[in-house]
Amino acid sequence: MKIAVAGTGYVGLSVSLLLSQHNEVHALDIVPEKVEMLNQGKSPIVDKEITRFLDGKQSGTMPLNFTATLDPKQAYAGADYAIVATPTNYDPQKNYFDTSSVEAAIKAIRDQNSTAWIVIKSTIPVGYTADLRAKLGDKRIIFSPEFLREGHALYDNLHPSRIVAGAPVDDEEATVAARRFAELLAHGADPAELERTNADGTTGIPQLVCGTTEAEAIKLFANTYLALRVAYFNELDTYAEARNLSAREIIKGVCLDPRIGDQYNNPSFGYGGYCLPKDSKQLLANYANVPQNLIGAIVAANSTRKDFIADEILTRVADKTNPVVGIYRLTMKSGSDNFRQSSIQGVMKRLKAKGVTVLVYEPTLNAPDFFGSEVTHDLEMFKQHADVIVANRWNTELNDVSNKVFTRDLFKRD
Ligand SMILES: NC(=O)c1ccc[n+]([C@@H]2O[C@H](COP(=O)([O-])OP(=O)(O)OC[C@H]3O[C@@H](n4cnc5c(N)ncnc54)[C@H](O)[C@@H]3O)[C@@H](O)[C@H]2O)c1
Incomplete structure (x- = not known):
């Protein structure tokens, strides 16, 4: 055929x-x-x-x-x-x-x-x-x-x-x-x-x-569910951070319920990638005139999470004059070269809006800058220059600078 x-x-x-x-x-x-x-x-x-x-x-x-x-x-x-x-x-x-x-x-x-x-x-x-x-x-x-x-x-x-x-x-x-x-x-x-x-x-x-319309709905509802789950564990993590509690212990205890399950529960800076942000927004648009609370909250939760993450980073450099925030990878996941709509970009925007200098380490990006922020492939220079290193996902190559790293990758997995 x-x-x-x-x-x-x-x-x-x-x-x-x-x-x-x-x-x-x-x-x-x-x-x-x-x-x-x-x-x-x-x-x-x-x-x-x-x-x-x-x-x-x-x-x-x-x-x-x-x-x-x-x-x-x-x-x-x-x-x-x-x-x-x-x-x-x-x-x-x-x-x-x-x-x-x-x-x-x-x-x-x-x-x-x-x-x-x-x-x-x-x-x-x-x-x-x-x-x-x-x-x-x-x-x-x-x-x-x-x-x-x-x-x-x-x-x-x-x-x-x-x-x-x-x-x-x-x-x-x-x-x-x-x-x-x-x-x-x-x-x-x-x-x-x-x-x-x-x-x-x-x-x-x-x-x-x-039906075609049901098939279209299956796709958007499936991705919005995945966004909901990421947003849920991120919001749990925000609560734990704000109240000085161990998010790791809370998540472990919550997820021991087999109905919830110990997967897809690792906190991050927000849900991202090409599909989840746009598909949940499209589903919300499809709800026009249909009552809902949850779909709108899933969309809004992603911005709230990035605001929180950016504020957390800013408190870590508040005592520095002209601080440099290092962004370790633009990608969503380790082992990927794809950073379409990655959540770190939303965090970077918020930091830059506050006048903070951002230095990006992204070995797969062959450009001198990313939206006006310097990009380097030199990991050692990056580690030295950054006052705080922001990593959506942990990597062992950050082990020697772990005291500088800000991440919410609690379980060190995607
Ligand atoms: N990436 C995912 O994980 C994923 C998963 C499920 C569904 N989708 C959906 O599938 C669609 C494609 O996603 P993708 O990630 O493969 O996109 P992509 O950007 O990786 O690829 C799209 C390709 O289409 C080409 N293109 C654009 N206009 C064209 C035209 N008129 N004729 C022929 N080619 C053209 C582009 O050059 C590009 O190579 C989107 O609607 C996306 O939401 C993506």
């Missing part, structure tokens, strides 16, 4: 490589450098499994049928499915996702191919697919949310928690296309996953085919 993919970012590239094990996949991007890198077998993003697959293709040990291209005709003409995995950034002016890249990709697909099933994999507002199908008079558009974690993008596609595909409930043809698409994804997964036993006693990868 010929499958086209629009966008070769985290989502588009991992789904392309997954499907290229059993299908002919053409992935299109509008950035020539990405296409060139991919066709040379190099990954534009840091991801162990993506690199393993691309290396395997280059050396011939993995027979992947994958090509990257800039040419819409090569990608889209004759494709059975065309997957859209382009960005949907949150537009603070409109208080809504900017879906223009999804619409541009769909237009480019339809210019070449009037019959392909278009599967939107980008995260979109609740109700978007139904509105777009009506606006374009195009019944061959469906939606399948993506649940991968950055840094584990292809791994999470090979070992999916679940596969969800949305089609209008009253449209039999679209429902069959959604079911076939879910099967394609399952076929690409690690074969061991087909034998696994789930918590509810079922076997294999759970597949859910539901």
